[in-house]
Amino acid sequence: MTLSEYFELLWSDYTLRTITLGTAVLGAICGMLGSFAVLRKQSLLGDAISHAALPGIALAFLITGAKDTNVLLLGALVSGLIGTFWIRGMTQKTHLKSDTALGLILSLFFGFGMLLLTFIQKQPNANQAGLDKYLFGQAATLVEKDVTLMVVVTSICLIVLLLFWKEFKILLFDADYTKTLGFNTKFIDILITFFIVLAIVLGLQTVGVVLMSAMLLAPAAAARQWTNNLSVMILLAAIFGAFSGVVGTAISASENNLSTGPVIVLVAAVFVLFSFVFSPGRGLLFREIRFRQNRRDLQLQKTLQFMYGIAKDHEDISHPHAIRILNNFQGFTKGTLRKLEEKEWISIQGQEWAMTDKGFSEAKNLYNQQLKND
Structure with missing residues (x-):
């Protein structure tokens, strides 16, 4: 049957x-x-x-x-x-x-x-x-x-x-x-x-x-x-x-x-x-997806903060910098740069990057929040 x-x-x-x-x-x-x-x-x-x-x-x-x-x-x-x-x-x-x-x-x-x-x-x-x-x-x-x-x-x-x-x-x-x-x-x-x-x-x-x-x-x-x-x-x-x-x-x-x-x-x-x-709430699959997403977000935030540390030393935050100076930063990847650009936090021209006002404001908020937590 x-x-x-x-x-x-x-x-x-x-x-x-x-x-x-x-x-x-x-x-x-x-x-x-x-x-x-x-x-x-x-x-x-x-x-x-x-x-x-x-x-x-x-x-x-x-x-x-x-x-x-x-x-x-x-x-x-x-x-x-x-x-x-x-x-x-x-x-x-x-x-x-x-x-x-x-x-x-x-x-x-x-x-x-x-x-x-x-x-x-x-x-x-x-x-x-x-x-x-x-x-x-x-x-x-x-x-x-x-x-x-x-x-x-x-x-x-x-x-x-x-x-x-x-x-x-x-x-x-x-x-x-x-x-x-x-x-x-x-x-x-x-x-x-x-x-x-x-x-x-x-x-x-x-x-x-x-x-x-x-x-x-x-x-x-x-x-x-x-x-x-x-x-x-x-x-x-x-x-x-x-x-x-x-x-x-x-x-x-x-x-x-x-x-x-x-x-x-x-x-x-x-x-x-x-x-x-x-x-969706407790499943292993969605838990792994959330973990990977959180890790990517953290990597993105760390890269942005590193760029903030470079940009804040200049009077003009939109001053261009060579991408190669990021090579020594552990969290840097080409994919990270692409996502930062998609969020309009940085702009890329050729082999140089520059921080936007939006990105500078976001990085500053992250920096201040970290100081409060510490």
Whole structure:
């Protein structure tokens, strides 16, 4: 199946439509909530929570003996929340750093989850097949009720986000100031964390435990490169996440033996890479262009100041001087002379240059400004 055939079948094929809608909604909610994780410098939290959810899935299956998606995800939610509060407790009541606590919970819960999965696989229960899909995800198992659940959760997140927008925004950038205003910072922090855990749990079926943190962080990291405005960042992150889901699903469906979850993450990584290189404000390309432009401007100013030092010793500032006297100046190039002439700071006749009134005034301002800085 080609990409064009995929998009043609999208409106008529139930399975393709369900999977695409599900991955798009998942990408959007992960982008929105991932923005808070990125801005709060809790990028590793997503990785820890996704791994902490695994034993919850296994225990939910052992207790119920059935592979009901809602029950398994509920177990993952409880396990993820327990892991999250353990991390908070370890950082607040011990001298451990947050990265140490995250690493401990991640490895502990994931190891326990793998142990439970191994135990389940050795049990004489036919229902156990397919539990390992939560490790790497299997988007093909999405059904309409799963997508409906995602849409409902996304809608609730949007409503809560709008209701507590001011509180979330203040807490993100100045937690101490939030306390002085009388807001319950603990409640707001728990509310944000709860929705982040909820988004991660929803994505386990599609992307899996191992890759879920990338789905949470990649759209937000890409959006951060394009804006300094929180609302714009959240909107861009949701768009990047949704596009990653749709394009990743399309590529996976058009090729054989390509898992949807990893492809979605790779598409999101392309958005990140593109943003890191081409975003106007922070992109590497534009940063290099600005650096080169600043270096050229500095070279131009230094050459002008050197000429000013020569011209100011004459009563007539427009007195011509030989170009060769500039040869010993380190910043001098033929290109510099050409730019100075284009700016009408100097005039060139043959092998001689002369400073104009405009150039003399500009050089004098630069000279006085330098004296003030010194």
